[in-house]
Amino acid sequence: MPSNLTSIVEAMPPAQREGALIVLDHLTRPMTQREIAAHLQRHGVxxxxxxxxxxAVADFQIVALLGPGG
Structure with missing residues (x-):
């Protein structure tokens, strides 16, 4: 098995690669200001x-927020 991520993705069949890129795009999409505020509210802010x-942080391209305990 290839040892780096680029080689792994390049070795995937086209349909599998497309699916992986769709998932990656979704997971790395920056959160909206509304999503950030809602997340903070759910955690007691x-x-x-x-x-x-x-x-204040809307322009930071945040993709995830984690607090104590993950």
Missing amino acids: QRAKAGKIAA
């Missing part, structure tokens, strides 16, 4: 504060 935080 008050709505007004979550909105301000989300607005």
Whole structure:
């Protein structure tokens, strides 16, 4: 089996490669300001504060938010 990710992807059949790229695109899509605020609210940040935080980091291209415990 190839040892680097590029070789693995290049060795995939076209349909499998397309599926893998669709998943990768979805997982690496930056979160919207609304998604960031909602995530913060679900983890105990008050709505007004979550909105301000989300607005402040909206241009950072965030793809995931993890807190204590993952």
